[in-house]
Amino acid sequence: AQSVAQPEDQVNVAEGNPLTVKCTYSVSGNPYLFWYVQYPNRGLQFLLKYITGDNLVKGSYGFEAEFNKSQTSFHLKKPSALVSDSALYFCAVSPFSGGYNKLIFGAGTRLAVHP
Amino acid sequence: ETGVTQSPTHLIKTRGQQVTLRCSSQSGHNTVSWYQQALGQGPQFIFQYYREEENGRGNFPPRFSGLQFPNYSSELNVNALELDDSALYLCASSLKAGNTIYFGEGSWLTVV
Numbered sequence: 001a002q003s004v005a006q007p008e009d010q011v012n013v014a015e016g017n018p019l020t021v022k023c024t025y026s027v028s029g030n031p032y033l034f035w036y037v038q039y040p041n042r043g044l045q046f047l048l049k050y051i052t053g054d055n056l057v058k059g060s061y062g063f064e065a066e067f068n069k070s071q072t073s074f075h076l077k078k079p080s081a082l083v084s085d086s087a088l089y090f091c092a093v094s095p096f097s098g099g100y101n102k103l104i105f106g107a108g109t110r111l112a113v114h115p
Numbered sequence: 116e117t118g119v120t121q122s123p124t125h126l127i128k129t130r131g132q133q134v135t136l137r138c139s140s141q142s143g144h145n146t147v148s149w150y151q152q153a154l155g156q157g158p159q160f161i162f163q164y165y166r167e168e169e170n171g172r173g174n175f176p177p178r179f180s181g182l183q184f185p186n187y188s189s190e191l192n193v194n195a196l197e198l199d200d201s202a203l204y205l206c207a208s209s210l211k212a213g214n215t216i217y218f219g220e221g222s223w224l225t226v227v
Contacts, residue, residue: 044158044207045117045218101163101207102160
């Protein structure tokens with residue numbers, strides 16, 4: 001079965017420290033991988049995606065993610081966290097089978113950045 | 116701004132009623148999909164439309180249906196509303212499968 005796991009419900013980090021939000025996936029074939037962020041009572045905002053190529057992907061707002069095929073992981077990272085980064089983060093995978101754009105989301109990880 | 120707009124933003128319906136949610140895709144995007152996000156959960160794929168035809172569906176019953184129009188705007192219709200249908204409904208558009216998918220702000224549906 002295709003699935004995405006975000007093992008941490010919440011990640012707490014001090015402002016200025018590096019942050020990592022973890023994601024692992026289970027899907028056949030070569031998946032497309034995405035990170036989205038959701039602020040309170042808002043829709044999803046696209047951060048970055050991995051399709052192919054360099055395993056380190058750079059995205060919006062200083063975020064980056066590292067694709068690791070052997071560990072089936074796609075962890076989100078940022079070198080220096082900001083209080084404004086506090087939000088709900090979703091990892092998603094698109095198996096791209098059948099020619100349509102279905103995204104399978106993880107349950108989300110709440111990031112809390114403390115001053 | 117993603118260029119994907121949804122209406123209404125909030126609505127309250129009674130169990131058994133029907134609801135229609137609307138979405139205007141980002142300009143030029145011919146693929147639209149709908150997701151349901153229950154409180155505290157990740158979004159769940161409902162279905163996708165491409166060139167006015169449904170071409171993919173998640174694990175949702177037939178009372179969830181949709182339309183895509185020639186201008187690529189879209190509707191999600193839910194019949195015989197149940198309390199568990201209370202959720203944020205997200206519309207998403209993309210140019211084609213495999214491209215970045217952009218989401219609207221969503222429509223909050225409460226069923227009482």
